Amino acid sequence: MKIKLINYPKDPDRVCAAAALSCYSEKPSSEIFEEISDEKARKAISKIVGMGHLSVIEHANFTFSIEGVSRALTHQLVRHRIASYSQQSQRYVSMNEAQYVIPPSIAAETKAREKYDLLMESIWKSYADLSKIVAKEDARYVLPNACHTNITLTMNARELWHFFTLRCCRRSQWEIRKMAWLMLGEAKKVSPILFEEAGPGCVRGPCPEGEYSCGKPLKKGEVPDDLDQEIQSGKATIDI
């Protein structure tokens, strides 16, 4: 899995803070943008977001290149509707190489891993055989959920906040959760104020999951133990 933030505004924090403050000022956002300090931007964003006036953080868009994840993950990802996606096509791109995600639970069990790899080998052989007879758009029907894919995703900061709340939570599946934490790490590097309190619901208050709570709430700024190393190392590129 590789996550790369490939595009974002020049100064996402100041853009949103200037937009927010322009609502209450005689000055336009262009002037406020030029003169606002980080401290004032932090105060403005924290106040407005705290009041639930979230439209001001829609002014910052972030584009991520997400590489080598499973089609199972992207199926979960595209349920998030306030976003733009461009996904590698299995109609136009040949899936000749057997590239697939191995869930850690399967990787950890020798017998499960053997079974899994054998099945993948057989699937890719069937794909290759079918591709000689029919178009790849039909041959691809035999490919598994585990198949590698690349997807480009653009979300604004408001949708990213929502996405991180749901997908950084331990109730989300390991692969999309890992991706969400890596995305959050990247977003925080370029926009530390906007994403200061982003993450699973528990970093901001009581767990919203009620009886399904994992019982392991995180503190503000804390990252989960199982992802600590990758996130702390500042590398948004990890092998799974």
Ligand SMILES: Cc1cc2nc3c(=O)[nH]c(=O)nc-3n(C[C@H](O)[C@H](O)[C@H](O)COP(=O)(O)OP(=O)(O)OC[C@H]3O[C@@H](n4cnc5c(N)ncnc54)[C@H](O)[C@@H]3O)c2cc1C
């Ligand atoms: C742990 C977990 C388990 C899940 N399990 C399942 C499952 O078993 N089956 C399943 O089908 N899905 C499942 N999902 C997916 C889930 O139901 C949502 O489809 C997904 O998380 C996207 O969330 P969303 O709709 O809030 O967000 P987005 O699509 O990102 O939308 C953001 C927000 O915009 C607003 N919005 C967007 N579209 C509309 C609309 N049409 N009308 C009104 N308001 C709108 C809502 O406020 C919404 O919260 C699961 C998700 C998680 C995190």
